[in-house]
Amino acid sequence: MVISRTPFRMSFFGGGTDYREYFEKYGGSVISATFDKYCFVTVKDFPPFFPVRNQLTYSKIERFNEPEELSHPLVREVYHFLHEQQLQINYDSDLPARSGIGSSSSFAVGLLNSIHAHRGKTTNPYTLATEAITVERDLCREYGGIQDQIAAAYGGFNRIDFDKTGFYVKPLNIRSDRLEQLNGRLMLFFSGLSRVAGEISREQADNLGKNITTLSNMKFLTDEAEKILLSDESLDHFGELLDLTWQLKRKLAANIANDEVERMYETAKRCGAIGGKLLGAGGGGFMLFYVPEDRQAALREALKDYMYVPFRFENEGSRIIYNQK
Numbered sequence: 001m002v003i004s005r006t007p008f009r010m011s012f013f014g015g016g017t018d019y020r021e022y023f024e025k026y027g028g029s030v031i032s033a034t035f036d037k038y039c040f041v042t043v044k045d046f047p048p049f050f051p052v053r054n055q056l057t058y059s060k061i062e063r064f065n066e067p068e069e070l071s072h073p074l075v076r077e078v079y080h081f082l083h084e085q086q087l088q089i090n091y092d093s094d095l096p097a098r099s100g101i102g103s104s105s106s107f108a109v110g111l112l113n114s115i116h117a118h119r120g121k122t123t124n125p126y127t128l129a130t131e132a133i134t135v136e137r138d139l140c141r142e143y144g145g146i147q148d149q150i151a152a153a154y155g156g157f158n159r160i161d162f163d164k165t166g167f168y169v170k171p172l173n174i175r176s177d178r179l180e181q182l183n184g185r186l187m188l189f190f191s192g193l194s195r196v197a198g199e200i201s202r203e204q205a206d207n208l209g210k211n212i213t214t215l216s217n218m219k220f221l222t223d224e225a226e227k228i229l230l231s232d233e234s235l236d237h238f239g240e241l242l243d244l245t246w247q248l249k250r251k252l253a254a255n256i257a258n259d260e261v262e263r264m265y266e267t268a269k270r271c272g273a274i275g276g277k278l279l280g281a282g283g284g285g286f287m288l289f290y291v292p293e294d295r296q297a298a299l300r301e302a303l304k305d306y307m308y309v310p311f312r313f314e315n316e317g318s319r320i321i322y323n324q325k
Contacts, residue, residue: 001044002118003322006110007034007314008094008101009151010188010279010288013245014222016252017215018145020137021208023162026215029222030147031172031229033157035311039103041110042090043118054079058091074104077139078111081131087115095309099190100280105148108132109318117320125317129153129167155317159226174229182235183313187273187291187299190307193260193284211252218248236274239290243275261287264303271299 009032017028046054052063056075064070067079075089089111097103109132116123132149136142150160150167157179159170174182208215221241228237246265250257261278264287268276272295279286286309291299300308 001042001322001324002114002320003043004041004110004114004117004318005038005321006041006106006113006152006318007155007316008037008039008103008106009034009148010101010286011147011151012242012277013225014219015145015147015249016211017219018147018160018162019208020146022212022215024164026212027219028162029219030145030160031158031222031225032147032151032160034151034155034314034317036314037094037101037309037311039091039093039106039110041107041114042088042092043111043114044088045118046086046088048086053086055088056091057089073140074108074135075111077135078108078115081135081139082112082115084115087118089114095286096190098285100278100285102148102152102280104142105132105136106152106318108136109149109152113318113320117323125150125153125155125169128318153318156315157313159222172226172229178229178235179313182229182238183311185235185239185290185292186311187289187296188309188311189264189287189289189303190309191260191264191278191284191287192306193258214248214251218245221245221248236290236292239274239276241275242277242288242290243269246275246277249277258284260284264306267302268299271295271302273299 011030011032014028014030017023018030022028053065056062056070056072062070062072067076070076091107093103095101095103109128112128112131113123129150133146137146147160150169154169157172157174159172161168221244225238225241265276268289273289273291276287276289279288
């Protein structure tokens, strides 16, 4: 039996410039971080005493002989990609799916990591990321960027750059005290709304031609954010950039924001949040806010109808936490 633990991510700047349709022409850049909420994937041999050869357990149980019988597209394509059979797979998660924290990509990375380890193979973050991108974007034909798979595989607080030759991960060496201050000023709330990211991602891809300027401005903010994080400049400027990138992000597709999301954001700003953004493609899920410490109690009270989720940054990426034959 093998168990992998793979973190979720929060993307701060540059989201949308990690779409192939954009970065292969113009180059892309994002700044993101993984945090201490995880998905866990267990893989073991399926006993040969049953009328089927495989079992997958997530929000439901699927028992099957051939991958084509699976309704879960990602697992089906991983079976084909790795030429696997006779497995029992279990998925568990600290946070809900379809909520903007890269859950599907973390699952893809964790599943690949667990299966490789179960077969006695050691993999590195680059391999896990590129394989997960292949499965999700090429085999499953799901619209979207490629930052989530990379963040989940590598872990940490990174700048990731993209061009037609590939991707490049640059860990941001933020002073520990400064990183602690930033962590303490970020507040995460669950909107209670789930959404299908692929539909929003497809609209963003379709709108690429008219969003070139907006995306270029969003990419520019990654440079500015990196300068702030690596300097002694006030971290409040990081919050101001979050506000700016949210205003830009809302222009990429019509359904990124909605009335509920707008109410949350406006309430947070009135209560003292300097900036924030909806995580992921949009439409719902988790909202992240930059809030000075002396305003956080007021914000929690104002958003008491939404779940507040404390978190800590993490640096490990996808890891095998149990491996016993």
